[in-house]
Amino acid sequence: MLARIQDLGAATLTAIGRIGRSSLFLGRLLAGLPLLVKRPGLVIQQLYVIGVLSLVIISVSGVFVGMVLALQGYYTLVDFGAEQSVGTLVALSLTRELGPVVTALLFGGRAGSALTAEIGLMKATDQLSSMEMMAVDPERRVVAPRLLAGFIAMPLLAAIFILLGVGGGYVVATSMLGIDGGAYWSQMQANVSFSDDIANGVIKSLTFGFVATWIAVFEGYDCKPTSEGVSRATTRTVVHTSLAVLGLDFLLTALMFD
Amino acid sequence: MQTSQRAIEIAVGLFVAAGAAALFALALYVSNLTAFAGGERYTVIGHFQNIGGLREGAPIDMAGVQIGRVEAIELDKQTFEARVELSISADYDNLPSDTSAKILTSGLLGEQYIGMEPGGSPTTLQDGDELMLTQSALILEELIGQFLYDKASGGDE
Numbered sequence: 545m546l547a548r549i550q551d552l553g554a555a556t557l558t559a560i561g562r563i564g565r566s567s568l569f570l571g572r573l574l575a576g577l578p579l580l581v582k583r584p585g586l587v588i589q590q591l592y593v594i595g596v597l598s599l600v601i602i603s604v605s606g607v608f609v610g611m612v613l614a615l616q617g618y619y620t621l622v623d624f625g626a627e628q629s630v631g632t633l634v635a636l637s638l639t640r641e642l643g644p645v646v647t648a649l650l651f652g653g654r655a656g657s658a659l660t661a662e663i664g665l666m667k668a669t670d671q672l673s674s675m676e677m678m679a680v681d682p683e684r685r686v687v688a689p690r691l692l693a694g695f696i697a698m699p700l701l702a703a704i705f706i707l708l709g710v711g712g713g714y715v716v717a718t719s720m721l722g723i724d725g726g727a728y729w730s731q732m733q734a735n736v737s738f739s740d741d742i743a744n745g746v747i748k749s750l751t752f753g754f755v756a757t758w759i760a761v762f763e764g765y766d767c768k769p770t771s772e773g774v775s776r777a778t779t780r781t782v783v784h785t786s787l788a789v790l791g792l793d794f795l796l797t798a799l800m801f802d
Numbered sequence: 803m804q805t806s807q808r809a810i811e812i813a814v815g816l817f818v819a820a821g822a823a824a825l826f827a828l829a830l831y832v833s834n835l836t837a838f839a840g841g842e843r844y845t846v847i848g849h850f851q852n853i854g855g856l857r858e859g860a861p862i863d864m865a866g867v868q869i870g871r872v873e874a875i876e877l878d879k880q881t882f883e884a885r886v887e888l889s890i891s892a893d894y895d896n897l898p899s900d901t902s903a904k905i906l907t908s909g910l911l912g913e914q915y916i917g918m919e920p921g922g923s924p925t926t927l928q929d930g931d932e933l934m935l936t937q938s939a940l941i942l943e944e945l946i947g948q949f950l951y952d953k954a955s956g957g958d959e
Binding site: 588589595596599635639696697699700701703704706707710729732735736737738746 | 807810811813814816817818820821822824825827828829831832833859861913
């Protein structure tokens with residue numbers, strides 16, 4: 545009995561310790577960000593790995609999500625004779641929810657796990673400690689550029705996702721469902737507001753990008769420097785990113801939309 | 803994977819440009835940002851007994867052409883009517899001063915908008931003027947109530 549309580553206490557202390565370490569880690573990284581102005585090449589390199597290489601999966605998912613939304617929305621709306629509103633449905637669902645959330649989930653799986661594995665392996669093979677030996681701060685040289693690149697890449701990826709989704713919805717609505725193309729766009733423009741829907745979607749994607757990259761780099765930096773430790777850290781990245789994104793999404797939605 | 807620095811920079815440049823262009827296109831084509839965003843405009847005021855589901859930002863049409871947007875809606879504390887500020891593009895600065903405004907619904911379940919009908923007065927509406935003739939929104943419950951009342955009173959004959 546006492547052992548159970550001890551386990552619970554130990555788990556709690558570990559969790560609190562992780563939260564504390566990750567916050568301190570984030571603080572050090574943010575303090576190191578201004579130095580990146582002198583080394584933009586580091587950020588560009590990471591933007592390539594995090595952003596450009598994620599484009600394919602983001603684009604393909606965006607098109608298909610938009611197409612499915614148009615189809616499913618049509619089947620429901622047609623019962624009410626409101627099938628002309630399918631453009632509004634696609635655009636609002638994408639800008640408000642699906643764009644930022646699905647992009648962040650894919651981003652966590654595609655880029656976040658790679659970040660964790662990369663940094664974790666650097667740690668396991670003592671590359672990070674050898675940097676320290678050479679008086680190079682690995683947090684500023686290795687981790688900070690990745691954090692900044694994730695923060696920049698995520699909203700851009702989400703915007704591409706949303707735009708391609710709206711385009712995919714348009715193709716399905718006009719070619720398969722026989723909806724007038726003009727009605728698709730005009731209903732959408734009449735009901736999607738820039739300040740409410742699109743700006744809030746961008747705020748969401750910025751937040752998700754920040755949190756997803758933070759989790760990924762912290763898990764990599766904090767992992768046990770063994771093969772098993774790296775693999776566990778990679779799994780944790782995907783799980784924690786998904787949970788954080790979905791939880792934050794509810795919070796942000798409750799705060800921003802009235 | 804050996805990719806030259808130059809190729810990486812070009813790819814990143816394309817990526818950032820595509821992302822920025824996508825954001826721009828969203829603002830331009832998906833949202834209502836551009837419609838009457840800029841340009842000169844003037845404001846006239848209409849009092850309505852009931853505005854139904856009219857919301858700020860709703861379009862103002864004349865003969866089916868959009869000429870402006872609803873700027874603000876508030877309750878007049880003296881008359882307990884809705885005071886609606888109509889922001890109209892300055893391109894249309896020659897509306898007769900006895901122009902009337904109706905609250906209409908686009909389609910059966912569509913959003914509500916304001917339809918303007920020109921009068922015949924030689925003077926034109928100026929900034930800050932008040933519309934003389936307004937017609938409230940049709941409230942479905944009131945219509946049904948009236949219909950039932952008419953039915954009931956007609957049944958006695």
